[in-house]
Amino acid sequence: MRDPLQESKADVYDRPNQPWVCGLSAEGQLCPVGPGSRGRCPGAAACHPIREGDRWVCNRSKSRGGPCETGPSPDGTCCQVYECTPLRSLRARRGRFVVGCVLATLGGLILLLSTSSRNNWLAPGELSVQHAQLLSRGRDTQRCASCHAAGSQTFVQWMQHAVNAELSSPSQSVLCMECHKNTISSNHALSAHSLDVSVLMASSDPSAWRRLDPTQDLACATCHQEHHGMAHDLAWMSDHACQACHQQQYESFATDHPDFADWPVARRTRIAFDHGSHQLKHFPKERQEFDCASCHVQDREGDFQRTLGYETTCAKCHDSKIEASWDAGVSMFSLPMIDDEVLRSVGRDIGQWPEQALGEFDGALPPITKLLLAADQRAATAMLVLGSDFDFFDVDPDDAKQLQAAGEIVWATKRLLYDMTVRGQDAIRERVETVLDRQLSKSQFADLTSRLSPDNLRVVTDSWLTKLSAELENRGGLGLQSQPASGGDATERDMALQRVAAGGWLSDDPTLSIRYRPTGHADSWMTAWIDVMAEATVGPHSQITKPLLKQLMTPTAAGQCGSCHSLDRQADGSCVVQWYSRRRSDEVAPFTKFSHQPHLTQSELADCQGCHQINALANVMATYSATAATEYENGFQPLTKQSCAECHTPGAAGDSCLQCHNYHVGAD
Amino acid sequence: MKSLVSRRLRNACLTLLALGLFGAWKHWRDAGLAATGFDTGYVLYAALLFLTLYNLRKKLPVLPWTTSAGWMQAHLYVGLATSIVFGMHVSWTVPNGRLEFALACLFVATFLSGVVGLFWTRTLPQRLARVSEEVIYERIPLLRRELRDRAQHTVLETVRSTGATTLGQFYSDRLHGFFENPRGLGYFLRPSNRLRRQLLAELTEVTRYLSEPERKTSEQLFALVRRRDDLDYHWALQFRLKAWLFLHIGLTYPLVAAATLHGLLAHLFEGGSL
Numbered sequence: 002m003r004d005p006l007q008e009s010k011a012d013v014y015d016r017p018n019q020p021w022v023c024g025l026s027a028e029g030q031l032c033p034v035g036p037g038s039r040g041r042c043p044g045a046a047a048c049h050p051i052r053e054g055d056r057w058v059c060n061r062s063k064s065r066g067g068p069c070e071t072g073p074s075p076d077g078t079c080c081q082v083y084e085c086t087p088l089r090s091l092r093a094r095r096g097r098f099v100v101g102c103v104l105a106t107l108g109g110l111i112l113l114l115s116t117s118s119r120n121n122w123l124a125p126g127e128l129s130v131q132h133a134q135l136l137s138r139g140r141d142t143q144r145c146a147s148c149h150a151a152g153s154q155t156f157v158q159w160m161q162h163a164v165n166a167e168l169s170s171p172s173q174s175v176l177c178m179e180c181h182k183n184t185i186s187s188n189h190a191l192s193a194h195s196l197d198v199s200v201l202m203a204s205s206d207p208s209a210w211r212r213l214d215p216t217q218d219l220a221c222a223t224c225h226q227e228h229h230g231m232a233h234d235l236a237w238m239s240d241h242a243c244q245a246c247h248q249q250q251y252e253s254f255a256t257d258h259p260d261f262a263d264w265p266v267a268r269r270t271r272i273a274f275d276h277g278s279h280q281l282k283h284f285p286k287e288r289q290e291f292d293c294a295s296c297h298v299q300d301r302e303g304d305f306q307r308t309l310g311y312e313t314t315c316a317k318c319h320d321s322k323i324e325a326s327w328d329a330g331v332s333m334f335s336l337p338m339i340d341d342e343v344l345r346s347v348g349r350d351i352g353q354w355p356e357q358a359l360g361e362f363d364g365a366l367p368p369i370t371k372l373l374l375a376a377d378q379r380a381a382t383a384m385l386v387l388g389s390d391f392d393f394f395d396v397d398p399d400d401a402k403q404l405q406a407a408g409e410i411v412w413a414t415k416r417l418l419y420d421m422t423v424r425g426q427d428a429i430r431e432r433v434e435t436v437l438d439r440q441l442s443k444s445q446f447a448d449l450t451s452r453l454s455p456d457n458l459r460v461v462t463d464s465w466l467t468k469l470s471a472e473l474e475n476r477g478g479l480g481l482q483s484q485p486a487s488g489g490d491a492t493e494r495d496m497a498l499q500r501v502a503a504g505g506w507l508s509d510d511p512t513l514s515i516r517y518r519p520t521g522h523a524d525s526w527m528t529a530w531i532d533v534m535a536e537a538t539v540g541p542h543s544q545i546t547k548p549l550l551k552q553l554m555t556p557t558a559a560g561q562c563g564s565c566h567s568l569d570r571q572a573d574g575s576c577v578v579q580w581y582s583r584r585r586s587d588e589v590a591p592f593t594k595f596s597h598q599p600h601l602t603q604s605e606l607a608d609c610q611g612c613h614q615i616n617a618l619a620n621v622m623a624t625y626s627a628t629a630a631t632e633y634e635n636g637f638q639p640l641t642k643q644s645c646a647e648c649h650t651p652g653a654a655g656d657s658c659l660q661c662h663n664y665h666v667g668a669d
Numbered sequence: 670m671k672s673l674v675s676r677r678l679r680n681a682c683l684t685l686l687a688l689g690l691f692g693a694w695k696h697w698r699d700a701g702l703a704a705t706g707f708d709t710g711y712v713l714y715a716a717l718l719f720l721t722l723y724n725l726r727k728k729l730p731v732l733p734w735t736t737s738a739g740w741m742q743a744h745l746y747v748g749l750a751t752s753i754v755f756g757m758h759v760s761w762t763v764p765n766g767r768l769e770f771a772l773a774c775l776f777v778a779t780f781l782s783g784v785v786g787l788f789w790t791r792t793l794p795q796r797l798a799r800v801s802e803e804v805i806y807e808r809i810p811l812l813r814r815e816l817r818d819r820a821q822h823t824v825l826e827t828v829r830s831t832g833a834t835t836l837g838q839f840y841s842d843r844l845h846g847f848f849e850n851p852r853g854l855g856y857f858l859r860p861s862n863r864l865r866r867q868l869l870a871e872l873t874e875v876t877r878y879l880s881e882p883e884r885k886t887s888e889q890l891f892a893l894v895r896r897r898d899d900l901d902y903h904w905a906l907q908f909r910l911k912a913w914l915f916l917h918i919g920l921t922y923p924l925v926a927a928a929t930l931h932g933l934l935a936h937l938f939e940g941g942s943l
C-alpha cells in the first residue's frame with residue numbers, strides 16, 4: 002500500500018485566490034501569515050518566544066517542527082524569520098494576462114481607427130465587380146464616402162451620430178441615386194418595382210395581407226447587398242424576397258404561377274399585319290414561301306427577335322402600291338373652286354381669285370393647309386363652322402353663315418400664301434408651333450419644310466394671284482414684289498412630276514396647287530406632317546386636327562401610311578403613329594423578360610410556330626380602325642404556361658422569379 | 670444521476686426550443702426583407718455580454734445573483750447556443766472583411782476554448798480520480814520537492830550504511846533528473862507513463878546487481894517514482910484545467926470590444942435606412 006501522496010500540513014493555509022502567494026511555498030517553509038495585499042513580505046517569525054523567568058523559550062508549534070534547537074535570541078526575538086519574494090498567484094497572473102489582452106485589443110483598435118487606411122480595415126469585404134471602380138477613386142476615405150455618409154467622417158463625428166442625426170445624411174439610397182439617376186427614375190427608384198404607388202396598387206388587391214407594405218419605400222440595400230466579393234451577383238433576389246409583398250404564395254412556377262393571359266403581347270402589333278392572311282392568302286398568291294426567318298431575326302444579344310425593315314420584308318409587294326398612291330404628288334396647298342358671286346351676295350368680297358378657280362364651290366383644302374390655317378384664329382373659327390374635314394363642294398349657297406365662313410377661309414388661305422412668300426419657311430414653323438404650343442426641333446422643322454423654296458413659291462403664287470401683294474397690303478399685310486407667271490396645264494404637271502421623280506416640290510397650275518413628291522417609303526416630309534397631326538390631336542385645335550389626321554391615315558390616302566402603321570392613343574389623349582415594329586429600345590426593362598437565344602437551341606423549339614401558332618380565324622385588321630392599342634384580336638394562339646413548365650422546373654431550366662421578371666420596371 | 674440526466678435533457682430542450690423560435694422569427698423577418706443582420710447581431714451581442722457577466726459573478730460572490738452553479742449551467746447552454754446564432758448572423762459563410770474576419774476568428778477561438786474547457790472540466794477530474802488521492806495544485810511544487818528529498822535521503826542513507834554505490838550511481842544517472850526537474854512541454858500536451866515504465870524497467874534491471882539493503886531501498890524508489898509520476902500527471906492535467914481559462918477569458922474581453930466596434934460601424938455604415 003502506498004503512503005499518502007500528500008504530506009500532512011494541517012497548518013498550511015493556501016490562498017490561491019489572493020493576488021500574492023508566499024515565495025517559500027515551493028520550499029515547504031511558507032510562513033503562516035502570507036504576503037500582504039500589495040505583494041510585500043511581512044517578514045514574520047516562526048514563533049513568538051515566551052518568557053519563562055529570565056529566559057526566552059521557543060513556542061513553535063509541533064506541526065511546524067516544535068521548539069527549535071537554536072531558540073530565541075537574548076532579546077526575545079525568534080531566531081527564524083521567514084523572508085521571501087512573494088509570487089503572484091495563478092489567478093492574479095491570469096487577471097494580468099486578461100488585462101494585457103484587453104489593452105492590446107483596445108490599442109490595436111485605436112491604432113486601426115487612427116490610420117489613413119482605416120476604411121480598408123473596416124470594409125466588410127470586397128465590392129462587386131460593378132462597383133469595384135469605386136476603389137480606384139481618390140483617397141481611401143473618399144472611396145467609402147461614395148456610398149456611406151460616415152465614410153469620410155472622423156471617429157469623433159461617429160460618436161456625435163447619437164446626438165446629431167444630420168451626420169447620418171445623405172442616406173445610402175440617396176447616394177446610390179447620385180450615380181443611378183440616369184437608369185432609374187429618381188421619383189420612384191425606391192418604390193416597389195420602381196412604379197408609382199397608384200399604378201402598383203391598381204394591379205393588386207390593396208386589402209390583401211402582406212408581410213411588407215408595398216406602398217412603403219425600400220432602401221436599395223434591402224435587396225442589393227454589397228461587400229460580398231467580386232463575383233457576387235448584386236441583382237440576385239430569392240423567391241422568398243418577392244413573397245414579402247406578393248400575397249399569393251408561389252411554391253413553384255408549374256403549380257402556382259398564373260396563366261399567361263395576354264403575355265407576351267398586351268397590345269396589338271405596331272405594324273398592322275395579319276399573319277394569318279399573309280400565310281394563307283397573300284404569300285401563296287405571290288408564290289412566296291411564308292418563312293418566319295425571312296422577316297424576323299435575332300438581335301445582336303440574341304434575346305430579341307427583331308423585325309427586319311420595310312425594304313427587306315414589304316417593299317417587294319407594297320412599294321408599287323405606295324408609289325401609285327402619290328403618283329400625282331401630295332398637295333400641301335391648293336386653291337379650291339370658289340363661287341365669288343354667291344359670296345359677294347352675302348357681302349363677302351374675296352378680291353382676286355384665279356379665273357380657272359372661279360365657279361361653283363368645289364374642291365378641298367389639303368390637310369396640311371388646314372393645319373396651317375388652324376393657327377389663324379379667324380380661319381380656325383370658320384373651319385369649325387364648316388367642319389374641319391369640310392369640302393367646298395359641301396358649302397350650302399343658301400346658308401349665309403357657311404358662306405361667311407367660306408369667305409373667311411379664302412382670305413385665310415391668301416394670307417397663308419402671302420405669309421409664306423414673305424417669310425418663307427418661318428411662316429410654316431410659326432404656325433405649326435402655334436398649333437402644337439411648343440417649339441419645333443431643328444430636324445423636325447427641316448422635315449416639315451423639306452427644303453421648300455420661298456422664291457419658287459413666290460413665283461408660283463404670283464402667277465396665280467397677281468394682286469395678292471397689293472390686296473394683303475391694303476388689309477394690313479407685308480409688301481410683296483410679285484412676278485406674274487404663265488399658267489400651266491395637265492401635261493406640264495406630268496412633266497413637272499417627272500422632274501422630281503426622286504422626290505421634291507412642284508407646282509400644278511391647273512389645280513392651282515403646290516405639291517410635294519415624296520422620296521419613297523418613310524419619306525421624312527410625310528412622316529413629319531403626320532406626326533404633327535397626331536401630336537396636335539390633343540389641345541385647343543384637336544377638333545380641327547383629329548379629322549385631318551384621320552384623313553391622312555386612311556388606307557387609301559397618299560402613301561397608304563395608315564394601311565400598315567397603326568395609330569395609338571396615348572394616356573394624355575394625343576395620338577402617336579407607330580412607324581416601327583416592336584423594337585428592343587421601345588421596351589425598357591418590362592416586368593417580364595424573355596430571351597429567345599437559349600430556347601432556339603432546343604431542336605423542338607427551333608421552329609417559331611412551335612410556340613407562336615398563327616390564329617387564321619382572328620380578324621386582326623379590324624382592330625386597327627380604333628386607336629386603343631390594348632383592345633385587339635391576337636393573330637396568334639395564346640401561349641400556355643404548360644409549354645414553359647415542361648422545362649422550367651427547379652431541377653431543370655429553373656423557375657425562380659427573376660429568371661423571367663425584372664424587379665425595376667422601366668429601368669435601363 | 671437521474672436528476673443530472675433530466676436536468677441536461679431539460680436544459681438542452683429549452684436551448685433548442687429557444688433556438689428554433691429565434692430561427693423561425695428570423696426566417697419570418699427575412700421573408701419581410703427586414704435587416705435581420707441587426708436582429709441576430711443584437712441577440713449575439715446580448716448573449717456575449719451575458720456570458721461575460723459570469724466572470725463578474727465569480728468575482729462578486731456576495732451579490733444575490735443566484736448560485737454560481739446556476740450561472741454555470743446558463744453559461745454553458747447560452748454559450749453553445751451562440752454558435753448557432755453566430756452562424757445565422759454570418760449566414761454560415763466566412764466573413765471576408767478584415768475586421769469582421771478577425772472578429773469571427775475571435776468568436777470561434779473563444780467558443781472553441783469554451784468547448785474544450787467544458788470537455789476538460791467534464792473528463793479530466795475523472796481521470797485524476799483514477800490516479801490517486803486529491804492534490805491541491807498549489808502544493809504540487811512542495812510535494813515534488815519533498816519526494817525529491819525523500820528519494821535523495823533514502824539513497825544517500827543506503828550508500829552511507831552499506832558503502833555500495835551501484836544504486837547511488839543509478840540514482841545519479843537516471844533518477845536524479847527525474848526527481849529534480851519538471852516535465853517538458855510534450856508531457857503537458859500529452860501526458861503518458863512511458864518514462865515511468867522506462868525508469869521502473871531500468872530499476873528492475875539494475876536490481877539484480879544490488880545488495881540486499883540496496884534492494885530494499887530500490888523498493889522505496891519504485892514507490893517514489895510512481896508517486897512523482899502521479900504528481901506530474903496531476904500537475905499536467907490540473908494545469909490544463911487552469912490554463913484554458915487564460916485563453917477563454919483572455920479572448921472574451923477583446924471579443925466584446927471588437928464586437929462593440931463592429932456594432933457601431935454596422936449602424937454608421939448601414940445601407941438600409943431611407
